[in-house]
Amino acid sequence: MSELSALKSALAAEQAVVYGYGVVGAHLSGAPRRHAMDRLTKHQTRRDEISALITASGAVPPGGLPAYRLPFPVDDPAAARRLAGSLEDGAAGAAWDLVAATASRSPARRLAVGWLADAAVAASRWGAPPAPFPGRP
Amino acid sequence: MLTHLSRRSILGLAALGLAGCKAGSSAASGRAEPDAAALVAARSSEAVLVAACMATGLAGEAVVHRQHLAALGGTETVPTTLNTPARSAVRALLRDNADKLRSAATGAVDGSTAALLASIAAAHEVAARE
Numbered sequence: 001m002s003e004l005s006a007l008k009s010a011l012a013a014e015q016a017v018v019y020g021y022g023v024v025g026a027h028l029s030g031a032p033r034r035h036a037m038d039r040l041t042k043h044q045t046r047r048d049e050i051s052a053l054i055t056a057s058g059a060v061p062p063g064g065l066p067a068y069r070l071p072f073p074v075d076d077p078a079a080a081r082r083l084a085g086s087l088e089d090g091a092a093g094a095a096w097d098l099v100a101a102t103a104s105r106s107p108a109r110r111l112a113v114g115w116l117a118d119a120a121v122a123a124s125r126w127g128a129p130p131a132p133f134p135g136r137p
Numbered sequence: 138m139l140t141h142l143s144r145r146s147i148l149g150l151a152a153l154g155l156a157g158c159k160a161g162s163s164a165a166s167g168r169a170e171p172d173a174a175a176l177v178a179a180r181s182s183e184a185v186l187v188a189a190c191m192a193t194g195l196a197g198e199a200v201v202h203r204q205h206l207a208a209l210g211g212t213e214t215v216p217t218t219l220n221t222p223a224r225s226a227v228r229a230l231l232r233d234n235a236d237k238l239r240s241a242a243t244g245a246v247d248g249s250t251a252a253l254l255a256s257i258a259a260a261h262e263v264a265a266r267e
Contacts, residue, residue, distance in 0.1 A: 100248035120259035
């Protein structure tokens with residue numbers, strides 16, 4: 001996978017995660033909701049950073065979809081937390097791919113390495129079982 | 138649009154062709170030579186973590202570190218005498234090791250090696266917070 005392809009895939013992943021966190025936040029309250037909103041903000045920032053990297057490479061960042069089908073029904077806080085864990089798990093996968101596709105010490109590599117750890121920690125915080133190799137296909 | 142899926146397909150990402158896009162062998166064989174030093178260092182750290190976890194009674198975590206060691210192409214050796222560390226010391230070791238692995242992942246020449254090192258760093262980061 002080329003770096004540009006990986007960036008576009010990562011952008012698509014982050015666009016989906018941002019959408020998903022909107023759903024997550026709608027089903028939570030109090031501290032968990034605040035945490036979901038913090039994660040939403042973080043992923044919005046990440047999405048924008050990836051978009052900027054794509055633009056800097058001379059390509060046009062693809063836009064997100066208006067809506068995404070959820071992997072399972074989300075109608076209570078427990079399902080929302082599970083969705084959040086799934087979103088972070090997916091974000092870790094996109095980060096893995098981006099790390100693998102980028103050049104040594106490139107800006108995208110540096111960012112993706114940090115994103116992988118961040119997503120793994122967040123997934124764990126949402127109650128996802130720890131993975132021996134976060135993000136690995 | 139889509140249903141659930143593989144770890145990386147999250148919401149609708151399967152439609153974007155992500156599935157199977159990554160070769161990502163975790164075996165150490167065939168890795169680029171320039172990353173040999175990073176792999177040796179990572180294997181050494183994992184072996185220490187295996188020993189530290191066993192000495193501390195963290196058998197479950199030791200299993201994970203053995204998996205890391207194997208993915209890095211290492212084999213466990215009988216540890217030399219290891220004082221029983223406090224669990225807090227193991228956590229500190231994990232955090233320190235995660236920092237080093239992230240740095241190694243950033244500099245790795247081979248993409249598969251970089252991803253593996255970054256992933257292990259992430260796992261250590263998670264474990265350090267538990």
